Amino acid sequence: MSEQELVNEELRRLAVSGDIGRFLVHARKLHPSDLSDILAGLEPDVRLKLVKTLPPEVVSEALAEMEEEEHPEELLAALRPEQAADIVEELEDDDAVDLIAELPPETAARILSSVADRADIERLLTYDEESAGGRMTAAVVAVSQQVTAGQAIEEVRRQAEQVGEFYQVYCVDDRDRLVGILPLQRMVVAKPETPVREIMEPPPAVASPELDQEEVARLMARYNVPAIPVVDHGGKLLGRITFDDVIDVVEAERTEDLLKFGGAAGDEHLAGEWHHAVRRRLPWLYLNLLTAFFAAAVVLVFEETISQIVVLAALMPIVAGLGGSAGTQALAVTVRRIALGMIPTHSGFALVGKEMLVGIINGLAIGLVVGLVTVATGRGWQLGAVVMLAMWGSLMVAATVGAAVPLVLQKLGVDPAVASSGFVSAVTDIAGFFLLLGLAAMLLLPGG
């Protein structure tokens, strides 16, 4: 066991035995993220008892660091409203908003009514959770552009207490409009008598409160800035978003991407119980079942053909499997291209064209091999030719569908990530079976 694990073990023991005094002595020395891990590992009743007993300044940050799927807001809801309010008051406004936004409206209102300074929180709650406004904190250090560096440092001293960690000081005009940014690094080295105007930088990037959080992450990575100011349409400074929010966002989106792509619900809790997983996944499976029935219907149309050329049944999974694979490849590449903003307006057609070309080439390469194997195993050159053509057409359709579906969804304003690999595979199944069985019926059956 590492030293950290020993400490955690000891804390767990103290919590269970109810020795809150000694627990608190240790807990105060922990990083809130570490304390939140310990809370998450305890039995629900022990955890709740701790949250009720520990001082709000210790509990608050641990709740803020808890994973969303551990539902820290439920702990808040289990407290008396006044006690919950004490915890909320200790939190930075963006963390408070994250917790309160998850609560039922009545519970949220009951707690908020006991929070002394709730104006910022109530304003932040009006923005979409996944927008810059929903992610920002209103706690910024701002100085007038008229002051000197020395005066700015005085101002920072005065404001720093309420603001938590920050990396830039914002310079505003007399109508609170953002005019420049002062990285702390510049403040440290500046001579006190230098006017702030001379050392401030133009903001390399600003966000409007409506900007999607992923866009904010992209701006931050592009301009290598630890924070991005949020301004309204008149240029007035509203708040800021810092890198740590953005890293969390990108990691969370990464999980969501993969789950959606894999045809699971994007919000399945990875640490949830089995029945949670069943409830999230079963609806998607029923949706896939519907498309699978279509594929089965296509096969039924050609029941007669299969009964005469039974080997077609063995070729079906090859055509379907490879079509699904090629379609999924095109889908993955296109979903990422869209997410990274790599597809300029009106170039969607060019992109589908490129993917179709890839499908044509790969389809030919795979089709030839499957056709030759069919001939080599003594099934006749006619069947070989049918399989080759079906494979070729199927991979072309698959690549086109894989690229087109997310682009069309985006045009319709739907998240392109809902086009899962399962859905694209189902569509390519239908096309593949139709080609294989249709061509066989036309070319191989007497009188076809």
Next chain:
Amino acid sequence: MSEQELVNEELRRLAVSGDIGRFLVHARKLHPSDLSDILAGLEPDVRLKLVKTLPPEVVSEALAEMEEEEHPEELLAALRPEQAADIVEELEDDDAVDLIAELPPETAARILSSVADRADIERLLTYDEESAGGRMTAAVVAVSQQVTAGQAIEEVRRQAEQVGEFYQVYCVDDRDRLVGILPLQRMVVAKPETPVREIMEPPPAVASPELDQEEVARLMARYNVPAIPVVDHGGKLLGRITFDDVIDVVEAERTEDLLKFGGAAGDEHLAGEWHHAVRRRLPWLYLNLLTAFFAAAVVLVFEETISQIVVLAALMPIVAGLGGSAGTQALAVTVRRIALGMIPTHSGFALVGKEMLVGIINGLAIGLVVGLVTVATGRGWQLGAVVMLAMWGSLMVAATVGAAVPLVLQKLGVDPAVASSGFVSAVTDIAGFFLLLGLAAMLLLPGG
């Protein structure tokens, strides 16, 4: 057109017409990321001419901001070694290392031999590219723990020139071992006479140079720190990694995740030509073809059964499609669980057990519907029972395989992300056909 697009258009025109003087006037006002976009959008020969003509301090940062897939190192390689060295000298050491690591060894050596201060770069090149050592910069601002805040600020003034942007000052003992961290925020508000020892913090997280870059990203997100110091095993300070490197890493891994999961190569260039895409994807398709031949072989074994009960051919895609979907769901969830470090040692079995349970429940739910539809369409209750059982077993196998494959790969030290949806679908195809056709042969055929 937006203002930005107009500026870009004008710059493109100036570059093509060869008016380097006026181009430079505009280029100096641009953020390096914006200049790099303009360079990336030019014809290769125009771009190279610009890189040869523009002053190194303008070109260097634009090259550093270029996407990996635009191959900025090739521009460097096309210059005279002395000119390339001038550019390298302008770069921060971690950016220089990123470029040089992509060059053929002889080219890299030729350029480096003309770089005046190459010791740091050569040392950083010895680390794995995806480790903390490979990502860090050796340029840190460090002060002795013996000095006062005022002396530290003097030291920051002296060192800041060579260091670029930084967010923390590191406090070291007399053997250069890291003993504390001084966030700039604390330096700004500290009284000059305060000893640094009294205001420094213990480092919330440090990285060894071998630590994987994804682990570094996780530490930064967990402890909300804009930079993480890298120390050797004796505690000596070697360098630091900042949030902007980490955001890039997480975004890049996110692309790689989805491409691998979709059965495309993780290093396919999203902006590449069609023949690049063909070369990357075709090998994976051939691999899938191999597994598809196995599925076809299973079907061939039961050729006789299908010829007697042709409707089985229509049920095959339902069993295969749903098995593939359920397997892909379990795979997506498990890959993310592993990536997020959510699976403690020895709990792999418990996880596979949970997924198997989900497969059993979902398999029953789906199997009942398919069985009932089969009976309702007049195919007989015996066939309905066979389909239900096959579906049930198939989804159980699919969920188990989807969860087990990435866990086994991880145990073997292989990246779990190589288990693509295509591979899992192929395995579940085989299991599904075997169950459906085998049960049908046993239970439905006379003498079966």
